[in-house]
Amino acid sequence: MKATRENDFVYQAVYRYLTQLIDDAGSGSAARLPSLRQLADRLNVSISTVQYAYSLLEKEGRVYSIAKSGYYAQALPAMDLPGSGRDMLETVYVNTKRPGMRVLSDDDPASLQSLDSPLLMLERELLRQYPRQPQWLVQPSGELELRTVLAARYTSSTVNCWHADDVYIGADLRGVLEILISVLELRGATVVVESPCDWVILRLLEAAGVRVIELPLLDGGVIDPQRLESLLKKESVRLILLSSVLSMPQGSLLSQANRQTVAHLLGCHGTWVLENDCYSEFDERIDSRRLRDWLDPDRLLVFSSFEKFIGAEAPFGFVLSHHWRRELQRHFLLRAFRLSPIRQKAIARLLGGGRMDQHLAVLRRMLKERRTQLIQLLRERLGDALQIAEPQGGATVWVRSLRPVDMGNVFQRLLKQQIIIAPGELFSLQGLHAHHLRLSPLGLGDHELVSVVGLLGDALRLAPDD
Structure with a gap:
């Protein structure tokens, strides 16, 4: 050996x-x-x-x-750098796929330890048990077994309860969000989002012609109730999009008091809420109550995805809603041919049998160890350059430059050294978070991480003032 x-x-x-x-x-x-x-x-x-x-x-x-x-x-086609015609997000996507790139911004928790292999093994077992289903038996909203398991998992009381008919499963999270934009008729409407916000969500809303108002989170991920109330009084808000408990990319947890205050305020204004539940499984305080526990369930929709905590073999997204049943069924039926019924059954067995919860406990521990390693390195090497927001879960670390530097310059310098970072401006449509970065240790070995953090420090110190 x-x-x-x-x-x-x-x-x-x-x-x-x-x-x-x-x-x-x-x-x-x-x-x-x-x-x-x-x-x-x-x-x-x-x-x-x-x-x-x-x-x-x-x-x-x-x-x-x-x-x-x-x-x-092998000669590779030259890639444009920022400032040469591509926007920064496209540059990140394109260069992340290039061989030899060192990605210091990856937000793929399941890459640390996925359930892809157990999922595929379970799928093969189920294929022996179930013959291939005729097309007319395909459920338009997803397999009943998986919808039933999800409804039970999201039910927390007799008031906050869900049934299988309230659950809709799509091929991926992007497709689910596109359906919601269409069904809720958000084109031209005003939607409030917490900021920083996932760039996939921001770009989808922008592409659909939605008027987006960003609500910047305070230190510690706190929502400012006074600012939110002022927005709700001044604007005709169709929908507000908020995290259920863990707000990413900051990795911050809303306090219970803050969640209750915000929920009460939204209830008084009768505001519809779209809850982002994609990261709640990475909350290290696993007994934390979700925002939805204090919201009016009749003015609530919840969406999430399996890919973050299972892996690439489970790309399905899903949404829970008590309303718009006919429209949601119609839209999901149009995309149902892209769903594997047997794989959905396999996911249901992982969820219902307890295997998923065992996996999540291990994954949360592994993610914390990797984040702790990165944070320690950042404090040792860049303590004079960066302020770190201590995350309470997830795969990433949110940092702010103590000096107002030109992050575009930092990004370009590191890109030439084959290092990818995620500048904070990607998480806003209105130019917020210009001096922030989302960093991640995933995909880098210990020695490589030390080297890359050192190069990041050099780039930050050499960058001109913004």
Whole structure:
């Protein structure tokens, strides 16, 4: 076993060395790489170890071989940097997919430990039990078994109760939100969102022609009741979008008193609430009550997704609503062909059998350990440059530069060094949070994280004032 671990380390070291050579060569044209023997002699390793590292890079499409000539770095198309025609969010998306990029902004908690494998195994077992269902048996709002389990999971009292007919399952979260925008007729209407807000939600609302008013959260993720009441009196607000308990990307928890105050205020104004429940499973105080526990259930919709805590094999989004049944069923039926009935059954078994809760307990602990490691590094290396909002859950850390720097400059400098960050301006449509960053340790090894944090510090200190 010891020898195996040593061999694993050697080929990984050779792999990292080669990726650095490829990165140094640039992406504009193909560059010849050292031969197997040259590299073996240079690094004092076996030829077979070098060959294995090259084979991994070939599978990734980063190198190719020519008989009797050797290995070459694969030329990659040049990517535009900020300021050259693309907006920053598009630049983040495009460059995150490029090989060799070090992503310091990833918000994919399940990547740390997913339930993809158990889910697929359970799906195979169910396929042996259930024959393929005829199309006419497909449930328009999702599989009844999964809707029943979700309704029970979200029921907290005789007042705040849900039934299977109140649950609608879509192919993904984006599709669910698009349906809600259509059914609630939000085009041209005024919607209030807490800020910072998830960029997917912001861009969907913007694309649909929704008038978005941002309600900035105070320190600690607190909602200012006076500012909210002033908005509700002054504006004709069709809907307000709020987090259920854990507000991301800050990772802050609304206090119970603040939630009760906000719920009472919304009830007095008869405001419809769309509750974002995507992150509540990462709340480390698992007994925390949700915002919906104090809201009028007849003026409430709740949405979430499985992907954050199960993994990529469970991309389904869902919404709970007591109203608009006919319209919601019609819209979800149009997209029902994209849903796998057996996979929905498998998710229901994970939820109903307790496996999901066991997994979440482990995942919350692992996420906290990784966040703690990142926060400690940030305090040691960048304590003089950043203020850290201590998160209470999730995969990310929200920080603010103590000096008003040009974050666009920081972003561009790091992008040239193949590092991706998420500037705070991505989480606002109105230019808020210009001096903030969302950072994440996911996907980076310990040594790599130390190096990347050091480069972030350099970029922040060298950036001009905003």
